Amino acid sequence: MARAFCDLRFEPGNNSSMRSNGQKRQRDELNTDQSDDNCKRVLGTFPSSEELARLNGETFKELTKNVLGYRAKDILKLAKDVESGNIKxxxxxxxxxxxxxxLRKFMQIKGFGSFASANALMCVGLYHKVPADTETIRHLKEVHGRNNCNKDTVMKDVEEIYDKYAPFQCLAYWSELLDSYECKFGKLSELQSCAYHTISGRLESFDTMVD
Incomplete structure:
Protein backbone atom coordinates (compact mmCIF):
# COMPACT_ATOMS: atom_id res chain seq x y z
CA MET A 1 0.00 0.00 0.00
CA ALA A 2 2.84 2.40 0.81
CA ARG A 3 4.36 1.71 -2.61
CA ALA A 4 1.02 2.43 -4.28
CA PHE A 5 0.95 5.85 -2.63
CA CYS A 6 4.44 6.58 -3.92
CA ASP A 7 3.35 5.47 -7.40
CA LEU A 8 0.53 8.02 -7.23
CA ARG A 9 3.08 10.73 -7.95
CA PHE A 10 3.35 9.52 -11.52
CA GLU A 11 0.05 7.84 -12.34
CA PRO A 12 -2.01 10.99 -12.92
CA GLY A 13 0.38 12.15 -15.68
CA ASN A 14 -0.26 15.84 -16.17
CA ASN A 15 -2.81 15.98 -13.37
CA SER A 16 -1.87 19.00 -11.26
CA SER A 17 -3.07 17.20 -8.15
CA MET A 18 0.29 15.51 -7.82
CA ARG A 19 2.37 18.67 -8.11
CA SER A 20 4.34 20.02 -5.20
CA ASN A 21 5.11 23.74 -4.88
CA GLY A 22 3.84 24.22 -8.41
CA GLN A 23 6.47 21.96 -9.96
CA LYS A 24 5.66 18.65 -11.56
CA ARG A 25 7.71 15.75 -10.26
CA GLN A 26 10.02 14.26 -12.83
CA ARG A 27 10.50 10.52 -13.12
CA ASP A 28 14.24 10.69 -13.62
CA GLU A 29 14.73 12.57 -10.34
CA LEU A 30 13.73 9.53 -8.32
CA ASN A 31 15.31 6.55 -10.06
CA THR A 32 16.34 3.90 -7.59
CA ASP A 33 19.80 2.44 -7.97
CA GLN A 34 19.83 -1.17 -6.84
CA SER A 35 22.42 -3.84 -7.62
CA ASP A 36 19.71 -6.31 -8.60
CA ASP A 37 17.94 -5.46 -11.85
CA ASN A 38 14.70 -6.82 -10.39
CA CYS A 39 14.85 -4.09 -7.77
CA LYS A 40 15.13 -1.21 -10.21
CA ARG A 41 12.00 0.88 -10.29
CA VAL A 42 10.95 4.48 -10.30
CA LEU A 43 9.22 5.79 -7.19
CA GLY A 44 7.95 9.10 -6.00
CA THR A 45 7.98 10.09 -2.36
CA PHE A 46 4.98 9.55 -0.13
CA PRO A 47 2.33 12.17 -1.01
CA SER A 48 1.21 14.74 1.52
CA SER A 49 -2.36 15.11 2.76
CA GLU A 50 -2.59 18.26 0.64
CA GLU A 51 -1.76 16.35 -2.53
CA LEU A 52 -4.16 13.51 -1.73
CA ALA A 53 -6.95 15.93 -0.86
CA ARG A 54 -6.74 17.42 -4.36
CA LEU A 55 -7.63 14.11 -5.97
CA ASN A 56 -11.31 13.60 -6.62
CA GLY A 57 -12.83 10.44 -5.22
CA GLU A 58 -13.23 8.59 -8.52
CA THR A 59 -9.65 9.28 -9.60
CA PHE A 60 -8.32 8.12 -6.24
CA LYS A 61 -10.38 4.93 -6.33
CA GLU A 62 -9.29 4.16 -9.88
CA LEU A 63 -5.62 4.63 -9.06
CA THR A 64 -5.71 2.50 -5.94
CA LYS A 65 -8.56 0.02 -6.47
CA ASN A 66 -6.27 -3.00 -6.73
CA VAL A 67 -4.36 -2.12 -3.56
CA LEU A 68 -6.41 -0.03 -1.14
CA GLY A 69 -9.88 -1.32 -1.90
CA TYR A 70 -12.47 -0.19 0.63
CA ARG A 71 -9.81 1.85 2.46
CA ALA A 72 -9.52 4.39 -0.37
CA LYS A 73 -12.63 6.35 0.59
CA ASP A 74 -11.59 6.70 4.24
CA ILE A 75 -8.01 7.66 3.33
CA LEU A 76 -9.21 10.39 0.99
CA LYS A 77 -11.63 11.68 3.64
CA LEU A 78 -8.83 11.73 6.22
CA ALA A 79 -6.63 13.79 3.90
CA LYS A 80 -9.44 16.26 3.22
CA ASP A 81 -10.34 16.54 6.91
CA VAL A 82 -6.72 17.31 7.78
CA GLU A 83 -6.49 19.97 5.08
CA SER A 84 -9.84 21.54 5.99
CA GLY A 85 -8.94 21.67 9.67
CA ASN A 86 -11.69 19.27 10.75
CA ILE A 87 -8.88 17.11 12.11
CA LYS A 88 -6.05 19.01 13.77
CA LEU A 103 -6.61 6.00 21.86
CA ARG A 104 -10.26 7.07 21.91
CA LYS A 105 -9.38 10.20 19.91
CA PHE A 106 -7.81 8.12 17.18
CA MET A 107 -10.69 5.66 17.12
CA GLN A 108 -13.14 8.50 16.55
CA ILE A 109 -11.53 9.09 13.15
CA LYS A 110 -13.42 7.25 10.43
CA GLY A 111 -11.44 4.27 9.24
CA PHE A 112 -9.39 3.95 12.43
CA GLY A 113 -10.04 0.72 14.25
CA SER A 114 -7.97 -0.78 17.03
CA PHE A 115 -5.15 -1.82 14.69
CA ALA A 116 -4.71 1.56 12.97
CA SER A 117 -5.09 3.39 16.28
CA ALA A 118 -2.40 1.27 17.94
CA ASN A 119 -0.04 2.07 15.07
CA ALA A 120 -0.87 5.77 15.36
CA LEU A 121 -0.05 5.63 19.08
CA MET A 122 3.41 4.36 18.21
CA CYS A 123 3.90 7.38 15.94
CA VAL A 124 3.49 9.71 18.94
CA GLY A 125 5.70 7.63 21.21
CA LEU A 126 3.19 5.45 23.07
CA TYR A 127 3.77 1.70 23.00
CA HIS A 128 1.23 0.21 25.38
CA LYS A 129 -1.09 -1.17 22.67
CA VAL A 130 -0.01 -3.98 20.36
CA PRO A 131 -1.49 -3.62 16.85
CA ALA A 132 -2.73 -7.18 16.47
CA ASP A 133 -3.65 -8.72 13.13
CA THR A 134 -3.28 -12.04 11.31
CA GLU A 135 0.50 -11.71 11.48
CA THR A 136 0.26 -11.45 15.26
CA ILE A 137 -1.82 -14.62 15.33
CA ARG A 138 0.75 -16.43 13.17
CA HIS A 139 3.57 -15.22 15.41
CA LEU A 140 1.88 -16.27 18.65
CA LYS A 141 1.16 -19.71 17.25
CA GLU A 142 4.66 -20.22 15.90
CA VAL A 143 6.76 -18.62 18.65
CA HIS A 144 4.59 -18.91 21.75
CA GLY A 145 2.75 -22.12 21.02
CA ARG A 146 -0.67 -20.48 21.22
CA ASN A 147 -2.11 -22.90 18.69
CA ASN A 148 -5.71 -21.93 19.48
CA CYS A 149 -5.09 -18.22 18.99
CA ASN A 150 -7.61 -16.61 16.64
CA LYS A 151 -9.12 -13.21 15.93
CA ASP A 152 -11.40 -13.54 18.96
CA THR A 153 -8.67 -14.47 21.44
CA VAL A 154 -5.60 -12.66 20.09
CA MET A 155 -5.90 -9.60 22.34
CA LYS A 156 -6.24 -11.76 25.43
CA ASP A 157 -3.17 -13.75 24.37
CA VAL A 158 -1.26 -10.54 23.66
CA GLU A 159 -2.06 -9.17 27.11
CA GLU A 160 -1.01 -12.39 28.83
CA ILE A 161 2.32 -12.46 27.01
CA TYR A 162 3.32 -8.80 26.77
CA ASP A 163 1.68 -6.94 29.65
CA LYS A 164 4.74 -7.69 31.80
CA TYR A 165 6.61 -5.19 29.58
CA ALA A 166 4.18 -2.31 30.29
CA PRO A 167 4.20 0.44 29.15
CA PHE A 168 6.34 -0.86 26.27
CA GLN A 169 4.31 -3.87 25.20
CA CYS A 170 4.46 -2.97 21.52
CA LEU A 171 8.24 -2.49 21.52
CA ALA A 172 8.65 -5.92 23.09
CA TYR A 173 6.35 -7.46 20.47
CA TRP A 174 8.08 -5.78 17.51
CA SER A 175 11.53 -6.66 18.81
CA GLU A 176 10.49 -10.28 19.15
CA LEU A 177 8.81 -10.31 15.74
CA LEU A 178 11.86 -8.85 14.00
CA ASP A 179 14.11 -11.37 15.71
CA SER A 180 11.92 -14.17 14.38
CA TYR A 181 12.16 -12.75 10.85
CA GLU A 182 15.93 -12.52 11.02
CA CYS A 183 16.15 -16.14 12.16
CA LYS A 184 14.48 -17.04 8.84
CA PHE A 185 15.97 -14.49 6.45
CA GLY A 186 19.16 -13.18 8.00
CA LYS A 187 19.70 -9.48 8.66
CA LEU A 188 16.76 -7.49 7.36
CA SER A 189 19.08 -4.54 6.75
CA GLU A 190 20.71 -6.65 4.02
CA LEU A 191 17.42 -7.65 2.39
CA GLN A 192 16.93 -6.03 -1.00
CA SER A 193 13.99 -3.67 -1.26
CA CYS A 194 12.33 -5.77 -3.96
CA ALA A 195 11.92 -8.54 -1.37
CA TYR A 196 10.33 -6.40 1.36
CA HIS A 197 6.83 -7.53 0.43
CA THR A 198 7.69 -11.12 1.28
CA ILE A 199 8.09 -10.28 4.96
CA SER A 200 5.18 -10.16 7.41
CA GLY A 201 2.93 -13.11 6.86
CA ARG A 202 4.02 -13.92 3.31
CA LEU A 203 6.82 -16.33 4.10
CA GLU A 204 5.72 -18.77 1.43
CA SER A 205 6.38 -16.09 -1.21
CA PHE A 206 9.90 -15.70 0.07
CA ASP A 207 10.53 -19.44 -0.15
CA THR A 208 9.29 -19.45 -3.73
CA MET A 209 11.48 -16.50 -4.66
CA VAL A 210 14.59 -18.05 -3.12
CA ASP A 211 13.98 -21.39 -4.85
Missing amino acids: LDELDEGLEDKDAL
Whole structure:
Protein backbone atom coordinates (compact mmCIF):
# COMPACT_ATOMS: atom_id res chain seq x y z
CA MET A 1 0.00 0.00 0.00
CA ALA A 2 2.84 2.40 0.81
CA ARG A 3 4.36 1.71 -2.61
CA ALA A 4 1.02 2.43 -4.28
CA PHE A 5 0.95 5.85 -2.63
CA CYS A 6 4.44 6.58 -3.92
CA ASP A 7 3.35 5.47 -7.40
CA LEU A 8 0.53 8.02 -7.23
CA ARG A 9 3.08 10.73 -7.95
CA PHE A 10 3.35 9.52 -11.52
CA GLU A 11 0.05 7.84 -12.34
CA PRO A 12 -2.01 10.99 -12.92
CA GLY A 13 0.38 12.15 -15.68
CA ASN A 14 -0.26 15.84 -16.17
CA ASN A 15 -2.81 15.98 -13.37
CA SER A 16 -1.87 19.00 -11.26
CA SER A 17 -3.07 17.20 -8.15
CA MET A 18 0.29 15.51 -7.82
CA ARG A 19 2.37 18.67 -8.11
CA SER A 20 4.34 20.02 -5.20
CA ASN A 21 5.11 23.74 -4.88
CA GLY A 22 3.84 24.22 -8.41
CA GLN A 23 6.47 21.96 -9.96
CA LYS A 24 5.66 18.65 -11.56
CA ARG A 25 7.71 15.75 -10.26
CA GLN A 26 10.02 14.26 -12.83
CA ARG A 27 10.50 10.52 -13.12
CA ASP A 28 14.24 10.69 -13.62
CA GLU A 29 14.73 12.57 -10.34
CA LEU A 30 13.73 9.53 -8.32
CA ASN A 31 15.31 6.55 -10.06
CA THR A 32 16.34 3.90 -7.59
CA ASP A 33 19.80 2.44 -7.97
CA GLN A 34 19.83 -1.17 -6.84
CA SER A 35 22.42 -3.84 -7.62
CA ASP A 36 19.71 -6.31 -8.60
CA ASP A 37 17.94 -5.46 -11.85
CA ASN A 38 14.70 -6.82 -10.39
CA CYS A 39 14.85 -4.09 -7.77
CA LYS A 40 15.13 -1.21 -10.21
CA ARG A 41 12.00 0.88 -10.29
CA VAL A 42 10.95 4.48 -10.30
CA LEU A 43 9.22 5.79 -7.19
CA GLY A 44 7.95 9.10 -6.00
CA THR A 45 7.98 10.09 -2.36
CA PHE A 46 4.98 9.55 -0.13
CA PRO A 47 2.33 12.17 -1.01
CA SER A 48 1.21 14.74 1.52
CA SER A 49 -2.36 15.11 2.76
CA GLU A 50 -2.59 18.26 0.64
CA GLU A 51 -1.76 16.35 -2.53
CA LEU A 52 -4.16 13.51 -1.73
CA ALA A 53 -6.95 15.93 -0.86
CA ARG A 54 -6.74 17.42 -4.36
CA LEU A 55 -7.63 14.11 -5.97
CA ASN A 56 -11.31 13.60 -6.62
CA GLY A 57 -12.83 10.44 -5.22
CA GLU A 58 -13.23 8.59 -8.52
CA THR A 59 -9.65 9.28 -9.60
CA PHE A 60 -8.32 8.12 -6.24
CA LYS A 61 -10.38 4.93 -6.33
CA GLU A 62 -9.29 4.16 -9.88
CA LEU A 63 -5.62 4.63 -9.06
CA THR A 64 -5.71 2.50 -5.94
CA LYS A 65 -8.56 0.02 -6.47
CA ASN A 66 -6.27 -3.00 -6.73
CA VAL A 67 -4.36 -2.12 -3.56
CA LEU A 68 -6.41 -0.03 -1.14
CA GLY A 69 -9.88 -1.32 -1.90
CA TYR A 70 -12.47 -0.19 0.63
CA ARG A 71 -9.81 1.85 2.46
CA ALA A 72 -9.52 4.39 -0.37
CA LYS A 73 -12.63 6.35 0.59
CA ASP A 74 -11.59 6.70 4.24
CA ILE A 75 -8.01 7.66 3.33
CA LEU A 76 -9.21 10.39 0.99
CA LYS A 77 -11.63 11.68 3.64
CA LEU A 78 -8.83 11.73 6.22
CA ALA A 79 -6.63 13.79 3.90
CA LYS A 80 -9.44 16.26 3.22
CA ASP A 81 -10.34 16.54 6.91
CA VAL A 82 -6.72 17.31 7.78
CA GLU A 83 -6.49 19.97 5.08
CA SER A 84 -9.84 21.54 5.99
CA GLY A 85 -8.94 21.67 9.67
CA ASN A 86 -11.69 19.27 10.75
CA ILE A 87 -8.88 17.11 12.11
CA LYS A 88 -6.05 19.01 13.77
CA LEU A 89 -3.06 16.70 13.93
CA ASP A 90 -1.10 18.95 16.26
CA GLU A 91 -3.87 18.65 18.85
CA LEU A 92 -4.28 14.89 18.76
CA ASP A 93 -1.34 14.18 21.03
CA GLU A 94 -2.18 16.81 23.64
CA GLY A 95 -2.45 15.30 27.08
CA LEU A 96 -0.26 12.28 26.39
CA GLU A 97 -0.41 11.33 30.05
CA ASP A 98 -3.90 9.94 29.39
CA LYS A 99 -3.02 7.18 26.96
CA ASP A 100 -6.50 5.70 26.78
CA ALA A 101 -8.02 9.10 26.02
CA LEU A 102 -5.67 9.47 23.06
CA LEU A 103 -6.61 6.00 21.86
CA ARG A 104 -10.26 7.07 21.91
CA LYS A 105 -9.38 10.20 19.91
CA PHE A 106 -7.81 8.12 17.18
CA MET A 107 -10.69 5.66 17.12
CA GLN A 108 -13.14 8.50 16.55
CA ILE A 109 -11.53 9.09 13.15
CA LYS A 110 -13.42 7.25 10.43
CA GLY A 111 -11.44 4.27 9.24
CA PHE A 112 -9.39 3.95 12.43
CA GLY A 113 -10.04 0.72 14.25
CA SER A 114 -7.97 -0.78 17.03
CA PHE A 115 -5.15 -1.82 14.69
CA ALA A 116 -4.71 1.56 12.97
CA SER A 117 -5.09 3.39 16.28
CA ALA A 118 -2.40 1.27 17.94
CA ASN A 119 -0.04 2.07 15.07
CA ALA A 120 -0.87 5.77 15.36
CA LEU A 121 -0.05 5.63 19.08
CA MET A 122 3.41 4.36 18.21
CA CYS A 123 3.90 7.38 15.94
CA VAL A 124 3.49 9.71 18.94
CA GLY A 125 5.70 7.63 21.21
CA LEU A 126 3.19 5.45 23.07
CA TYR A 127 3.77 1.70 23.00
CA HIS A 128 1.23 0.21 25.38
CA LYS A 129 -1.09 -1.17 22.67
CA VAL A 130 -0.01 -3.98 20.36
CA PRO A 131 -1.49 -3.62 16.85
CA ALA A 132 -2.73 -7.18 16.47
CA ASP A 133 -3.65 -8.72 13.13
CA THR A 134 -3.28 -12.04 11.31
CA GLU A 135 0.50 -11.71 11.48
CA THR A 136 0.26 -11.45 15.26
CA ILE A 137 -1.82 -14.62 15.33
CA ARG A 138 0.75 -16.43 13.17
CA HIS A 139 3.57 -15.22 15.41
CA LEU A 140 1.88 -16.27 18.65
CA LYS A 141 1.16 -19.71 17.25
CA GLU A 142 4.66 -20.22 15.90
CA VAL A 143 6.76 -18.62 18.65
CA HIS A 144 4.59 -18.91 21.75
CA GLY A 145 2.75 -22.12 21.02
CA ARG A 146 -0.67 -20.48 21.22
CA ASN A 147 -2.11 -22.90 18.69
CA ASN A 148 -5.71 -21.93 19.48
CA CYS A 149 -5.09 -18.22 18.99
CA ASN A 150 -7.61 -16.61 16.64
CA LYS A 151 -9.12 -13.21 15.93
CA ASP A 152 -11.40 -13.54 18.96
CA THR A 153 -8.67 -14.47 21.44
CA VAL A 154 -5.60 -12.66 20.09
CA MET A 155 -5.90 -9.60 22.34
CA LYS A 156 -6.24 -11.76 25.43
CA ASP A 157 -3.17 -13.75 24.37
CA VAL A 158 -1.26 -10.54 23.66
CA GLU A 159 -2.06 -9.17 27.11
CA GLU A 160 -1.01 -12.39 28.83
CA ILE A 161 2.32 -12.46 27.01
CA TYR A 162 3.32 -8.80 26.77
CA ASP A 163 1.68 -6.94 29.65
CA LYS A 164 4.74 -7.69 31.80
CA TYR A 165 6.61 -5.19 29.58
CA ALA A 166 4.18 -2.31 30.29
CA PRO A 167 4.20 0.44 29.15
CA PHE A 168 6.34 -0.86 26.27
CA GLN A 169 4.31 -3.87 25.20
CA CYS A 170 4.46 -2.97 21.52
CA LEU A 171 8.24 -2.49 21.52
CA ALA A 172 8.65 -5.92 23.09
CA TYR A 173 6.35 -7.46 20.47
CA TRP A 174 8.08 -5.78 17.51
CA SER A 175 11.53 -6.66 18.81
CA GLU A 176 10.49 -10.28 19.15
CA LEU A 177 8.81 -10.31 15.74
CA LEU A 178 11.86 -8.85 14.00
CA ASP A 179 14.11 -11.37 15.71
CA SER A 180 11.92 -14.17 14.38
CA TYR A 181 12.16 -12.75 10.85
CA GLU A 182 15.93 -12.52 11.02
CA CYS A 183 16.15 -16.14 12.16
CA LYS A 184 14.48 -17.04 8.84
CA PHE A 185 15.97 -14.49 6.45
CA GLY A 186 19.16 -13.18 8.00
CA LYS A 187 19.70 -9.48 8.66
CA LEU A 188 16.76 -7.49 7.36
CA SER A 189 19.08 -4.54 6.75
CA GLU A 190 20.71 -6.65 4.02
CA LEU A 191 17.42 -7.65 2.39
CA GLN A 192 16.93 -6.03 -1.00
CA SER A 193 13.99 -3.67 -1.26
CA CYS A 194 12.33 -5.77 -3.96
CA ALA A 195 11.92 -8.54 -1.37
CA TYR A 196 10.33 -6.40 1.36
CA HIS A 197 6.83 -7.53 0.43
CA THR A 198 7.69 -11.12 1.28
CA ILE A 199 8.09 -10.28 4.96
CA SER A 200 5.18 -10.16 7.41
CA GLY A 201 2.93 -13.11 6.86
CA ARG A 202 4.02 -13.92 3.31
CA LEU A 203 6.82 -16.33 4.10
CA GLU A 204 5.72 -18.77 1.43
CA SER A 205 6.38 -16.09 -1.21
CA PHE A 206 9.90 -15.70 0.07
CA ASP A 207 10.53 -19.44 -0.15
CA THR A 208 9.29 -19.45 -3.73
CA MET A 209 11.48 -16.50 -4.66
CA VAL A 210 14.59 -18.05 -3.12
CA ASP A 211 13.98 -21.39 -4.85
